[in-house]
Amino acid sequence: MDAPLGGEIKLKNITFNSCRTKYTFRIGQYTVLENVKFTEFNCGDAMRICSDHALLKGVVIEGRKYPKALFIRPSISTEGGNGQFSYPDYSLDISNFYGEVDIVGVNTDNVKIDPDRHVKFKVDRFDGVDWEALGIIGFSLIKIILRRTNNYGAKECIVDIASLEGNTPNI
Secondary structure, eight states: OOOOTTOOEEEEEEEEESOBOSSOEEEOTTEEEEEEEEESOBOTTOEEEETTTEEEESEEEEBSSSSSEEEEEOSSOOTTSOOOBOOTTOOEEOTTBOSEEEEESBOGGGEEOOTTTEEEEEGGGGTTOOTTTTTOOSOOHHHHHHHHHHHTTOSEEEEEHHHHTTOOOOO
16 A cells, blocks of 8 residues: 555554455555554455554554564665654554564554563664674574664564564464
8 A cells, every 4th residue: 555646645543353455465655544453454474564654653453363474664675774763653552463573663662562472672782792602603583683673774673472483473
């Protein structure tokens, strides 16, 4: 869902309950979602949202079975650039979402999670970590997540714990 050139799409005060799309659901440029709730939204393989172009205010995404995955990322890799976007009104609740989660480039303080299923990373907290002293030599999933987040030019990310453990979520 991309706005027409020079335009904007705004969805406000809507609930999508057990809706279905044939393919991946994508929220892109100049889209504003305000007080929108997605419950068991079956959208193919994933719900994809551009963190650098879509504004989410009071958005809830929840479901045990659907969507299977939620990917919120900048539209392109911006290594050395600014892939971290801070909208003052940004708010998202995924605390009752059980699928795969990969959120990059938004202020994670404005995202409500379930700490039993999701983990927030702030890249700068790992600056200067002596990985070898911790017994982490070579590549590790956490190092890959941090590097990938940094490659987007972002400072923060959220992933689901099942992915960190190499498991699939229990849906």
